[in-house]
Amino acid sequence: MIEAVNLSKKFERSIKQGRKNIKEEFLAVDQVSLSAGEGEIVGILGPNGAGKTTLLRMLGMLMTPTVGEVKLTDASGRFIEEVTEKKRAIGYLSGNTRLYQRFSIREYLRFLGQLYDYSEQEIADRTEEIIKVLNMETFADNYIGKLSTGQTQRASIARCLMADPQLYILDEPTLGLDILSADAIISFMKEQKEKGKTVLYSTHYLEEAEVLCDRIYMICDGRIVAQGTPQQLKEQTGSMSLREAFHVIYNSEKK
Amino acid sequence: MKKIGILVKKEIMEILRDKKTLIIMVVVPVLLYPLIIIAMTVGMSMMMQAQEEKTYTIGYRSQDQEYVLPLEEIYGKNQEELECKLDFQGVPESDEETAREEADVWLSFSKESDGVHIKADYHSTNQDSSYAEGALNDIVDLYSEKLLAENLEAQGLSENFLHPVTYEASDSATMSETVGMSMGGAIGMLLITMILMGAFYPAVDITTGEKERGTLETLLTLPVTNFQMIMSKYIAVSLFACVTAVISLISLSGVVFFMMSGMMKELAGEMGQISVAGYLGCIPVLLAAMITTTMLITAICMCFCIFAKSTKEANNYITPVMLVVMFASMAGMIPTVELNYKLALVPLVNVSLLIKQVLSQQLDLALAGITIVVNMAYGVIVIWILAKMYDSEDILFSDGFRSFRIFQKRSDIKKGTVPATGDLLICMVVILLAMIYIGGMIGSYDVFAGTVFNQIFIFATPVLVTWYMKSDQPRLFSIHRPKFKAVAGSVIFYIGMFSFILIVSTILSQIFTESTQNVAATFEEIMKQPFALIILVVAVMPAIGEELLFRGLLLGSLRAKYRVGLSIVISSVVFGFFHMSLVKLIPTTLLGVCFAVVVTKGGSIFLSMLLHFTNNLISVLSMKYPEKTGELFPFMMKESFSEAEIVVLVVVAVVCTTVGYWILRGNGQTMTDNNEGTE
Numbered sequence: 001m002i003e004a005v006n007l008s009k010k011f012e013r014s015i016k017q018g019r020k021n022i023k024e025e026f027l028a029v030d031q032v033s034l035s036a037g038e039g040e041i042v043g044i045l046g047p048n049g050a051g052k053t054t055l056l057r058m059l060g061m062l063m064t065p066t067v068g069e070v071k072l073t074d075a076s077g078r079f080i081e082e083v084t085e086k087k088r089a090i091g092y093l094s095g096n097t098r099l100y101q102r103f104s105i106r107e108y109l110r111f112l113g114q115l116y117d118y119s120e121q122e123i124a125d126r127t128e129e130i131i132k133v134l135n136m137e138t139f140a141d142n143y144i145g146k147l148s149t150g151q152t153q154r155a156s157i158a159r160c161l162m163a164d165p166q167l168y169i170l171d172e173p174t175l176g177l178d179i180l181s182a183d184a185i186i187s188f189m190k191e192q193k194e195k196g197k198t199v200l201y202s203t204h205y206l207e208e209a210e211v212l213c214d215r216i217y218m219i220c221d222g223r224i225v226a227q228g229t230p231q232q233l234k235e236q237t238g239s240m241s242l243r244e245a246f247h248v249i250y251n252s253e254k255k
Numbered sequence: 256m257k258k259i260g261i262l263v264k265k266e267i268m269e270i271l272r273d274k275k276t277l278i279i280m281v282v283v284p285v286l287l288y289p290l291i292i293i294a295m296t297v298g299m300s301m302m303m304q305a306q307e308e309k310t311y312t313i314g315y316r317s318q319d320q321e322y323v324l325p326l327e328e329i330y331g332k333n334q335e336e337l338e339c340k341l342d343f344q345g346v347p348e349s350d351e352e353t354a355r356e357e358a359d360v361w362l363s364f365s366k367e368s369d370g371v372h373i374k375a376d377y378h379s380t381n382q383d384s385s386y387a388e389g390a391l392n393d394i395v396d397l398y399s400e401k402l403l404a405e406n407l408e409a410q411g412l413s414e415n416f417l418h419p420v421t422y423e424a425s426d427s428a429t430m431s432e433t434v435g436m437s438m439g440g441a442i443g444m445l446l447i448t449m450i451l452m453g454a455f456y457p458a459v460d461i462t463t464g465e466k467e468r469g470t471l472e473t474l475l476t477l478p479v480t481n482f483q484m485i486m487s488k489y490i491a492v493s494l495f496a497c498v499t500a501v502i503s504l505i506s507l508s509g510v511v512f513f514m515m516s517g518m519m520k521e522l523a524g525e526m527g528q529i530s531v532a533g534y535l536g537c538i539p540v541l542l543a544a545m546i547t548t549t550m551l552i553t554a555i556c557m558c559f560c561i562f563a564k565s566t567k568e569a570n571n572y573i574t575p576v577m578l579v580v581m582f583a584s585m586a587g588m589i590p591t592v593e594l595n596y597k598l599a600l601v602p603l604v605n606v607s608l609l610i611k612q613v614l615s616q617q618l619d620l621a622l623a624g625i626t627i628v629v630n631m632a633y634g635v636i637v638i639w640i641l642a643k644m645y646d647s648e649d650i651l652f653s654d655g656f657r658s659f660r661i662f663q664k665r666s667d668i669k670k671g672t673v674p675a676t677g678d679l680l681i682c683m684v685v686i687l688l689a690m691i692y693i694g695g696m697i698g699s700y701d702v703f704a705g706t707v708f709n710q711i712f713i714f715a716t717p718v719l720v721t722w723y724m725k726s727d728q729p730r731l732f733s734i735h736r737p738k739f740k741a742v743a744g745s746v747i748f749y750i751g752m753f754s755f756i757l758i759v760s761t762i763l764s765q766i767f768t769e770s771t772q773n774v775a776a777t778f779e780e781i782m783k784q785p786f787a788l789i790i791l792v793v794a795v796m797p798a799i800g801e802e803l804l805f806r807g808l809l810l811g812s813l814r815a816k817y818r819v820g821l822s823i824v825i826s827s828v829v830f831g832f833f834h835m836s837l838v839k840l841i842p843t844t845l846l847g848v849c850f851a852v853v854v855t856k857g858g859s860i861f862l863s864m865l866l867h868f869t870n871n872l873i874s875v876l877s878m879k880y881p882e883k884t885g886e887l888f889p890f891m892m893k894e895s896f897s898e899a900e901i902v903v904l905v906v907v908a909v910v911c912t913t914v915g916y917w918i919l920r921g922n923g924q925t926m927t928d929n930n931e932g933t934e
Contacts, residue, residue, distance in 0.1 A: 062475045063648055088478040097476060098469035100265075102272035114261045115477055159473070 001198055002059060002167050003035040007068035009054050009222075028054040030222035031068070036167070036198045036215075041189055043213035044202040045246065051222040052202045053094065053171055059200065060092035060169045075166055088116065091160030094171030101145030105136060105155050108144065112162040130158045150181035157188055168192060170201040174208065186212060210242040218246065220253050258479050262487030263494075270457045270495055279456045280495070284449070284503035289510040310340040311387035314358030317345040322364040322371060326391075329398050339390035359387040432615045439611030440587035445507065446500055446610065447584035447603060450549050451556075453499025455573060457492045458556040463569040471651065485557075485645040489638060493553045500545065537613045543627045544613075548606045550634035552580065558641050561650055587611040597835065599625045602633045670725045673815040674808065678720070682808065683829060686716055702780035707792055714800030717808035732807035737859035740918060745853040745862040748915025749869070752849035754908040760842045761896060782878060793875050798868035805830045805847065806854045806863050814855070823851040846870065856919040 009029040029051045036042040046052050057063040059070055061083055072080045072089060080086050099108060106127060113123035131140045134154045139147060144155055153173075160168060170189070174182040189199050189212065203209050209216060210230045218226040218233075226233060226249045230242050237248040270276050315323055327343050334340075346354040355361050361376040373395060377388040407416065426433075465471045474484060559576055563569035580603060586592055587607035594608035605626040612618060644650055674682070690709045698705025721728050728734065737745075781789060805826050813822035827847030834843045850863035877884040896904065 060476060062472065063652070084478040084480060087476060090476070092476040094472065096469050097473040099473060100269060100470055101468060102269050107268075111261065111265050112477070115258060115479065163478075 001035065001037040001073050002200065003071045004059060005033050005068055005071065007032045007055065007058055007065045007070070009051075009058060009063065010066040011054075027222050029058065029065075032219070032222070032224055033068075034217055034224065034227075036200050038198055039193055039196045040214045041193050041199040041201065041212055043209040043216040044200065044219065045204075045206070045209060045216060046202075046219040047250070050219050052219065054222075055219070056092075056094065056169050056171045056200070056202060060090050061087045062092070072167070088163060089166045091163060091165035091168045092171075093156055093160055093168070093173055095175060096171075097156065097159075099144045099152065099155055099159065102143060104143055105131070105140045105158060108155070109158060109162050112159060116163055126162060126164075130161050133161075134158055149176070150178065150184075153177060153181055153185070157185070165197070167198040167200065170199065172202055172204065174203065174205060182208075206241075206243045206246055216242075218249055220250060225249055225253050259483050259487045259490070262479065262483060263490050266461055266488055266491035267494065270460060270491060273460060276456055276460065276495075279452060280499045280502065283452070284499065284506045288503065288507055292507075292510050306382070306386050307338045308340070309383065310342050311359040311383060311390070312357065313341055313343045313360050313362060313387065313391065314346055314354045315343070315362040315364075316351065317347050319362070319364045320345050322373070323362065326394055326398055329394050329401070333394070333397060337390050337393060339386065341387065341390060359384045360391055362391075429616075432617070436611070436615040439614035440585075440589070440607070442504075442614060443587040443607035443610035444581075444584045446504060446545065447548060447552070447607060448581055449500040449503040450496050450545070450552050451577060451580050453503075454492055454496035454549070454553040454556045455577070457495045458553065458560050459563075459566050459569045459573070461488050461492060462557055462560040463563045463566050466563075467565055475651070481646050482642055485642050489553060489557060489641065492557060493549050496549045496553050497546065500549070537616075537618060540613055540618065540623050540627075541610065544606050544609055544623075544630070547627050547630035547634060548603065551602060551630055551637060554634055554637035554641055555580075558637060558644065561641070561644050583607070594619070594622050594626070596622070596625070600629055600835070602630055606630060665723055665725070668723075668725050671727045672724045673726060673731065674720060674724055674812045676813075676816065678724070679809060679812055682716055682720055686713060686804070687833070703784055703788075703792070706781060707796075710792060710796035710800050713804050714796065717803045721808065731811040732803060733811065733854055733858060733860045735859045735861075737857060737862050741857040741859065741862060742865070744915050744918030745857050745866060746915070747911050748853060748919060749849060749866045751908050751911025751913070751915055752845065753870075754904045754911065756842050756845050756849075758896075758901060758904050758908070759845065763838060763841060786879070789875055789879070790872065794868050794871040797871055798864045801830075802850065802860055802864045802867055805833075806850055806860055810851055810854065819855055823848060823855065826851055852916070853919065856916070 007029055008027055008031055010025055011028050012025050032055060034042075044052055044055065054063065058065045061070070070086075072086050074080055074089060080089055103111070109127045109130065110123055113126060118126065131137055134157060136151070136154055136158065139151055144152065147155065168189070170185075173185050173189075177185070186208065189201065192199055213230060215229055216227065216233060217224050226236070226245075228236065233245045233249075234240070234242065237245040239245040239248055323343055323345070330337070330341055330343075344354070344358065355376070359377065359381075363374045363376070365372045365374070375388055375391055378384040403417070407414070428436075465474070475481075555576060556573060559572040560569045563572055583601075583603035584607045586598075586604040587610060592598070592608065594605065594612050598608060599605045599622055609623055609626045613623070689712050694705045694709040694712070696705075697708050717732075721731060781793065784792075809829060810822055810826040813825055817825070827844045830847035830850075831840045831844030834840070836843075850866060853866060854860055854863045873884075
């Protein structure tokens, strides 16, 4: 499971004021605490610029928080200390994690396997298994640069699967995909949940989140403004759907 | 290590699969260079042939025929050797004007008392005209020689009458040396340029390209440290640059030798005299020089590429770098410049000169060693900077780069800004360049004025920079009134460090035998000035300026970011290097440590100013009044020490540094507490 305690991230941004550029510091993520346990899909919702990506980057060990820490336990419940070990235990996927265009999927998975210290036999077995599971036999030897969007997305999932992580962090994984590819991702998340893995994911599709997530955190301006199961959120706001609840929460936040 | 290996393999695969890199690595060196050279040679020989086959018109007035006939005769006899076809045309006076226009050369003759004067009108920018003129010149020379021989014979004199003394110069340089001298500079430049070409493209592709293609974030999710990532990229680019350079060199030398053996048999014969065996011993040196240069150039390229958000931006950044590197590499082509101990410290220039030295078979192993070690040291420093840069999220996620604050408009800079590492680096580079070029130039006219300029510049830079950046100057420079206890502590600490430095310098002077003549010469020039001026320029100004720069700006800014110990070491090493002498490097660095400790622990820059003043004053006195100083401080003037004296010095060093540090430490604590209380 993953637990974030009091995470904050400070950035500097420049604002144009007349002819002057004024630099000011701001908190992209402001004292966020959250957790996600085994067999749970946790959604993170929020408008653009709310700090979702920064938050997920810190949870995925890509960025160091200015304040706070991220605690991560392995399958046996022990805390993982090393940053590289933490990265190993996390499958991180976002719109920015593209794949090497000049590699084939098979070569890429081999490269990953070597970095994860698998034996040659393990690498071969896992690669074949993943290619079969994701139905990639026909294009596993093509350069990734030549694949279609849906195929590339499957290759990205293959990348995450190779490490066999405890925790998946997915930043808007269904964004811009057709229905078939998006459904493939959703069923992938459900499978991982059934296997007892943890899934943390951010999305803009509220209907999707409503059926998929066990719990939801809503963030605005870097802070958590609401949390709970979809049911709880709807009850708190007296809404019929998550979409309605979202509007109620953000409208009250803007006032 | 294993992970770096896997990553390197991946990076190399990625570079090689990019078709554009193959163009740089294979097509350019293997096809383009030979093609250019062959095209040039073929073009040249075709032009020469055309010149030989063409018939050139030599015009003259018909009445001058009597003068032209003997020339025509000479021409007829020597036509083969002259390699030029001439047509002598006598023109009647009426047609002269048009004939003058048409002829390549127009000859006019006038008989004077002491002989015939021939005037040839030609046009030097016209190829045909100047070629024909050259041939005519040869003909006239032959003709005059013939006349001379006839005259001598008529007088019954021998050839010796004309040449009472004969002179022959015999060149002891072997063919290899001559060729090495003339080609060495060019080869050094070519090699460095090729390394640059080889490093540039993959460096952009692998760092900026990775950012642009969006695979960087994926790389960050893998269980590898940033250091492993950047090192693997670095190794891959270095390898690539090395291979490109080697391929280019082989291709080029192959073409050159092929052309020489094919076209100029004569020269080929002489080239045959070059003993290959003589070069075999130099191969390790050349290889080491090439590898360290590659390390350095690759690291520099990558440093600049990491800033860039797009490959286009990277190209913009790298262009000035390319120009600087190429100019530095041209040092070997300047005939009078030779590798010496000072130039061995200048990166790239030293390699260029070393290659020239090696190829003209005048290898000085000590200089070669220094060159290679120095380049390696620079390389390691730049790699360290590179690794530091790659650790910064600002750079990795392109959220803007803040290591350079000085380029902002002053109105945008916040009050109390501390100069960042990039600013410090720029300051140091600017000061160093100003000292070498402007100070050096003034110094070549007047050594004293040069020294004064350097000191003023060193003083002005930290003051102006901190003013521009609106830094809190008293805090940054530690401008506080020192307590008496701190003064006492720092003096005692200095005595200890001074004894220690004395021991170290004596040991060093026995290992290094670099002549200190240069330094002495500068000093002598300054010593001619009035005593008060000497004290001002050698003791007072450095004490203020250098302390403000090294213990103020540098140490103060570093301390805001790094641990105290590291800041002291960095500022002292820079201080040591600034004195631009290998022998003095370690002693000055130690002196820097002494001053830095005094400032950090004693809490006031006036302490180190006082010590710096004292230190320089002592050396002025020892130069000006060696005898008196010798009486006062017998230890100072000794060349070497007996064992007993060394023991005494060591005891003094240990006791004084410990006691001084102890007094300072107790004092520094209260000092800083007070400061924080008042601020």
